[in-house]
Amino acid sequence: MATPRRQRFVHGQAAWMLTALVVLAVLDALSLSLFFVVSFVGFLVLVELTAPFQVTPRWRSRLKWLILAGLIVFVAIVIRRILSILPPGVL
Template identity: 40%
Template sequence: MVTASQRQFLLAQAGWTAAASALLWVVGSLTAELVFVASFLGFALVTALTAPLHDRPAWRSWLRWPLLVGTLVFLVVVGLRTLEKFAGLY
């Protein structure tokens, strides 16, 4: 059963991703890489902003794994872009 806080979190994340994708489409920069970066930054922001101050629900402990994997992928994307721009290796 989905709780109200889970529903709030999912709607905020889906709204952020949809708004970011629409904005990227409007400016003509819609790529999978940029959608991932915008969605991941939104995920981290939504996770931080919806965190309860005192009582931590058990379902929130599962959020650390997507945050960890997303951070690793984000670092790979940034590293590859850096190599491409400055070193011309990729």
């Protein structure tokens, strides 16, 4: 059974992602990579804002694997964007 703190964390992340989706759609800037980046930044902020001071629950210690996977995808998106900006023949 989920604890109240875990439920708040999940609800906060879902609210952030829904808000990001609506704002990106309103601004006509909705793309999968941009949505991922905004959602991932929100996830990192939420992890830091809800971090406990003394005891870390087991479910929070598993978040490091999600953060690692998100960082790998983030780096891939940044590299792809940089390569698309560079003129042909630079690399």
